[in-house]
Amino acid sequence: MAETSNSNVEASIKSEALSTQQRPQIIGDDSGPQAPYPLRLDGVVVTGFGRGSKELGIPTANLPTDSKTTTTWIATAKSGVYFGWCSIRFPLGHPALDFPSRLPSSRILAPDFQPPKPGFFLSELSQQEGWRLYPMVMSIGYNPFYKNQVRSAEVHVLNGFDKDFYDSPMRVSLLGFIREERDYSNLEELVKDIKIDCEVTARSLSRREWKLAGDKWKKECDWLAGK
Secondary structure (H helix, E strand, C coil): CHHHHHHHHHHHHHHHHHHHHCCCCCCCCCCCCCCCCCEEEEEECECCCCCHHHHHCCCCEEECCCCCCCCHHHHCCCCEEEEEEEEEECCCCCHHHCCCCCCCCCCCCCCCCCCCCCCCCCCHHHHHCCEEEEEEEEEEECCCCCCCCCCEEEEEECCCCCCCCCCCEEEEEEEEEEEECCCCCCHHHHHHHHHHHHHHHHHHHCCHHHCCCCHHHHHHHHHHCCC
């Protein structure tokens, strides 16, 4: 029985490795996001499970999935990993207001990882109000590896921060779906997949139409700017 069990584990690991190798390196057509995207989610950053930084080396900002400001799509949204842009309204005195752009604090990314830059700028008024804009990867679901009993929305902002920003308003514009959530035989495989999620996001958002550049994205950009 022990040999059979070990064989099953080895087969699972090989399957995970093969799945990782076959994953697409970029999401979506160069023409930009297609319906039903962009999808919006907003709320105040809340305390999560405490695993992102401690166990995974991947800090996350959690948003309530039952927020009164949340649109109804999230109730039936496919569980998995999404990507797009987010904006955060920092309180007065937060270090991010003076240093809005930094390399991600995630310990799993390569030292030369470069986050994509948006194709639009927040207005001076929005910046004065504390809003800042970042690329992000977001997980929606139960995280089978940790057997969560409550559905969560965890945003990994591709930027480094010197201080937490709990209770800060956050707006998320999802532009595409990367993959379904999966279970893993070990923590290393989970981290490997998340690393690929970040790399795929960076490549995908580096294209002009995915940077929300141009007049056709003005409405979405205004919303991210807090308007």
